[in-house]
Amino acid sequence: MPHFAKLFNFACWLTQDRAAAEDLVQETFMKALKGFSSFHQGTNFRAWIYRILRNTFLTTQTGLKASVSFDSGDDAPVEPVTDETPESLLMARVTQETIQSALEELPVNFREVILLCDLEEMSYLEIGETLSIPIGTVMSRLARARKALRALLEANIGRAAR
Amino acid sequence: MTCDLWRNKLDAYVDESLSPEELSAVEDHLRACHSCTADALARLQLKRATRAAAARYTPSPEFRLRISQSLHKSRKPLRVFSWLPKLAAAALVLVFVSISATMWMQHETRAQVMAELLDLHVATLASANPVDVISTDRHTVKPWFQGKLPFTFNLPELANSSFTLLGGKLIYFNHSPDAQLLFALRKHQLSVFILQDQPAGSLPQAGFTTSSLKGFSVETWGRAGLRYVVIGDTSPADIHALADLLRAAAGS
Numbered sequence: 051m052p053h054f055a056k057l058f059n060f061a062c063w064l065t066q067d068r069a070a071a072e073d074l075v076q077e078t079f080m081k082a083l084k085g086f087s088s089f090h091q092g093t094n095f096r097a098w099i100y101r102i103l104r105n106t107f108l109t110t111q112t113g114l115k116a117s118v119s120f121d122s123g124d125d126a127p128v129e130p131v132t133d134e135t136p137e138s139l140l141m142a143r144v145t146q147e148t149i150q151s152a153l154e155e156l157p158v159n160f161r162e163v164i165l166l167c168d169l170e171e172m173s174y175l176e177i178g179e180t181l182s183i184p185i186g187t188v189m190s191r192l193a194r195a196r197k198a199l200r201a202l203l204e205a206n207i208g209r210a211a212r
Numbered sequence: 213m214t215c216d217l218w219r220n221k222l223d224a225y226v227d228e229s230l231s232p233e234e235l236s237a238v239e240d241h242l243r244a245c246h247s248c249t250a251d252a253l254a255r256l257q258l259k260r261a262t263r264a265a266a267a268r269y270t271p272s273p274e275f276r277l278r279i280s281q282s283l284h285k286s287r288k289p290l291r292v293f294s295w296l297p298k299l300a301a302a303a304l305v306l307v308f309v310s311i312s313a314t315m316w317m318q319h320e321t322r323a324q325v326m327a328e329l330l331d332l333h334v335a336t337l338a339s340a341n342p343v344d345v346i347s348t349d350r351h352t353v354k355p356w357f358q359g360k361l362p363f364t365f366n367l368p369e370l371a372n373s374s375f376t377l378l379g380g381k382l383i384y385f386n387h388s389p390d391a392q393l394l395f396a397l398r399k400h401q402l403s404v405f406i407l408q409d410q411p412a413g414s415l416p417q418a419g420f421t422t423s424s425l426k427g428f429s430v431e432t433w434g435r436a437g438l439r440y441v442v443i444g445d446t447s448p449a450d451i452h453a454l455a456d457l458l459r460a461a462a463g464s
Contacts, residue, residue, distance in 0.1 A: 054279065055271055062269035072275050072418050077284055141257045149265035167227060169266040174229050193223055201259070 053096060054079075057103055062098065062118075063165055064107045064158060074110065078103040097172070097179035102179065104162065114157035140200065143207045152202035159193035167192055218248050226256045299374055326432075326441070330425055332383060333443045334405040336394065341445075342401075343379030343394050353380045353393065361389055363438060365406050368461035375399070395454060402444030402454060409437050424448070430453045435462055 056080060061071035081102050107113040153161055166172045166180060174188045181188070218241050224230050225238050242249045271279075336342045345356040350367035357364070360382050370377060378394040378401065383406055393404040423430050425443075429451040432441045440462075443454050 054276065058271040058275070059267060059269045063266065068269070070269075071269070072278075075271075075275075076279055076282060079279060083283060141254050141261070144258070144261055146261070146265040149261055150268060153262070153266065163268055164262060168262040171263075174227070190225065192227075193220070195241075196223060196255075196258070199262075 053099055057099065060100065060162075060165060060170070061103060061107070062157055063153065063161060063207075064104070064153065065110070065112055067112070070110065070112065074103060074107055077106050081106060094176055094179055096170075097176045100166070100170075100180045101182065139206070140203060144203055144204055148206050148210075149199075152199055155202050156195065159191065160198050163188065163191050164195050164199060169180055215245060215248050218245070218265055220249055222248070222252045222450065225252060226259050237462055247325045326423075326425055326430060328385070329403075329405050329441050330428060330430075330443055330447075332385070332392065332405070333428070336381075336392065336403060339400055342381075343392075344381035346379040349379050353377060356380065357382070357391055361391060363408060364407075365391065365438065366461040367393070368457035370395075370457065372454075373457060375402075397444070397446055397450055397454070400444055400450075402442060402446065402451065404454070404458060405441040405443070407439040407441065409439070433459065435459070438462075 054075070058071060061078075062068060065071045065074060079145050080097050085102075108116075108204065145212040153164070156164070161175060163181070166177045167174075172180065174185045174192075177188045177192075178185045184189070218238065221230065221234065221396055225235070230238060242252060245266055304352070345353050347353050347356075350369070354365070354367050357380065363385055367377065374397055376396040378396050380393040383390050383392045383405070384461045385405070388408050390408060391406040393406070395404060428445055429448040430441065430443050432439065432449045433455065434440070440458060442451050442456070442458070444451055444454075
């Protein structure tokens with residue numbers, strides 16, 4: 051079962067529910083098995099199976115709700131980073147828990163692009179294949195997602211400091 | 213280019229997604245700009261921290277097993293599909309064996325019937341009184357059976373043939389009355405048994421078969437609920453010639 055553990059982790063982040071993630075992974079493998087003939091040898095298998103998982107997720111109730119926030123504002127220019135907290139100060143106070151809770155708070159479309167890039171270490175091209183979006187959109191969405199993540203981290207750290 | 217514009221490239225820089233030219237330009241700027249270098253370093257730290265924090269959920273061994281089993285199950289139809297030719301082959305073998313067994317049993321029954329008839333023929337030849345009605349005239353022999361048999365039959369005209377009718381007698385075969393006729397061909401004597409229906413398969417229903425049994429030639433056929441068996445120690449061709457005469461007479 052290639053990518054099984056990583057797909058499960060990704061599914062948990064998407065669904066925010068362990069049981070739903072299990073169902074999602076199971077359905078993904080079933081679909082992959084059934085539709086393996088549609089996979090073209092030589093193309094990116096990882097992007098292919100992650101795309102199946104993500105598209106399956108979008109058909110679930112959680113996914114349908116999450117998809118409302120999808121593809122919105124991707125074309126808007128990304129504001130330059132004007133953080134009040136210097137990056138170095140922010141990173142000094144960031145813990146694993148604060149990142150996890152910030153990731154949970156992120157909209158799904160931001161969460162998934164960060165996970166695919168930072169955790170799965172996919173190239174922009176692979177992310178584009180997985181999410182079925184052009185590379186330019188990958189870059190702009192990733193920039194917005196990271197900005198949102200930093201904002202959440204600052205807010206959470208500030209709340210904890212008070 | 214201002215630092216704000218350089219910073220827009222820092223994500224791609226930490227993601228190692230810059231083209232060689234862009235990478236070279238960004239690195240040149242970072243060497244000269246302390247602020248952007250600190251920013252790039254912070255982004256790299258956040259990326260690494262995110263990677264560590266995001267690797268959060270591990271599938272349970274039970275789930276792993278469940279997935280493995282469900283994948284195995286979902287492959288089953290394929291396996292069944294791949295077994296279909298084997299199942300079909302097995303079914304064919306079964307049918308073949310059944311048919312063979314039935315045919316073998318029929319063959320055995322037929323062989324037993326033929327062996328008994330051969331015994332009757334040999335016993336007739338060995339008898340001092342081989343026939344009950346002694347006549348070369350078919351119009352004498354046939355009527356002799358009237359009232360003795362629950363069926364009737366025609367005998368051929370042998371005037372233009374090398375066969376001679378010697379007579380006939382009543383026999384009991386399988387608990388039913390039947391006819392045995394004796395013919396002569398040169399020095400040979402041949403028996404013709406005219407039998408009532410036997411259990412299915414014991415003798416041919418239609419057509420004829422010629423075979424050899426302990427040196428004797430045998431030809432059998434069935435017609436109109438009667439079974440004809442010609443047995444003699446002559447050549448199969450002679451047996452067949454007599455059988456043809458009988459068949460012609462029966463059909464007339």
